[in-house]
Amino acid sequence: MNPLDVFYKLKNDVLLTYQKQYPYFEGNWKTFSSQDIQNLIDLIAVQVKQTVSEKWIYTHLKVETNDKLPRKDMLDILSQLVGYSGWDEYVFKWKQEVVPIVAQPKRNNKVVFSVGFIGLFLMGIFIYSYLNREEVQTIPVKNAFTEEQINSEEVKAVMIENDVETPIEIVDSKIQITAKESAKIVLKSPYYKDKTVVLGKENPNEINLQPDDYAMMLKGFMKSDIKDWETRKEQLQKILADDLEVLVMLKNDLGIEYFNKQEFSEKLIVPSVALKRMKVIDIQSNDKNEIKFIRIIQE
Known part of the structure; x- marks a missing residue:
């Protein structure tokens, strides 16, 4: 059984899993409707906490024959949906079902045939894994003007590949990627302009x-000890929009505190310990580049 044969088994198991959730469905992939596809997308989102696009399902699941295996991360998602930790465990399951043929042979030639078959199967998996290996690349994230590395806590990054978004952890102001061509990295920060990098x-x-x-x-x-409050007040008038809204998310899930421009400016004019413990997680600006919305959490 080659990897494509195992994938066909996985497709069938996905259908069986779908039928457990939607017993009224008695068809196959050929009769899988657009509503069924949406139901399957929702099922994957709930049970696996991953996203799969409608286009991907049309391309890889609804077709009767597949020329090649999908990417391993997508195989992992489907394998997890049907109850396995990932594609590797699913393949191992089918390998285990082949092994008993060797364990109790009736003739030596069958033993040789079975062992050879298993060897070819394992070699196929090895070749597939080798051809689809991905090298890890470490990329630092820097301030474009100062060329200093950016605080990891101030930036969020996600990788978008085949309509699937995967969060990327930023450690020591660096990200590690293993994506192939056509993937994108989107970086967002309250203090920096959004940036999309096409790999x-x-x-x-x-x-x-x-x-x-x-x-x-x-x-x-918010973070410094500026003593000249008059200068601070004038600058705040310039950068904050008149209709500014500030939401402060209180600790211990106690709710949200609201400030308008005047109220928030008064907090900023006089530095305090409480102010320095506030962490900005979202900033939005208007057409004049004035700050019109701020979301803050208490640390």
Whole structure:
């Protein structure tokens, strides 16, 4: 049984899993409707906490024959849906079902045949894994102006590949990627402008984010000990929109505190310990680049 044969088994198990949730469905992949596809997408999101696109299901599941295996991360998602830790365990299950043929042979030639078959099967898996191996690349994330590395806690990154979003952990201001061509990395930060990096044959050695000037000024007000409150007040009038809304998410899930421009400015004018313990997680600006919305959590 080659890897494609195992994939056909997996497709059948996905159908059986779907039928357990929707007993009224008695068809096959050929009769799988657009509503069934949406139901399956929702089922994967609930049970596996992953997303699969409608296009991917049409391309790889609804077709009667597959020319090649899908990417392993997608095979992992389907394997988890049917009750396994991933594709490797699912393949191992079918390998185990082949082994008993060897364990109790009636003739030596059958033993040789079975052993050879298993060897070819394992070799096929090895070749597939080798051809689909992905090298890990480490990319630092820096401030485009200062060329200093950005605080890891101030940036969020996700990889988008075949309509599937996967969060990327940022450690020591660096990200590690194993994506192939056509994937994208999206980086977002309250203090920097959003950036999308399209990966290809030659990926960047570093990713530079352009600071949002007004957001950086706000950060300085909140974290530094500026003594000249008159200057601080004038600058706040410039960078904060008149219709500013500030939401502070209180600790211990106690709710949200609301501030308008005047109320929030008064908090910023006089530095305090409580102010420095506030962490900005979202900033939105208007057409004039004035800050119109701020979301904060208490640390």
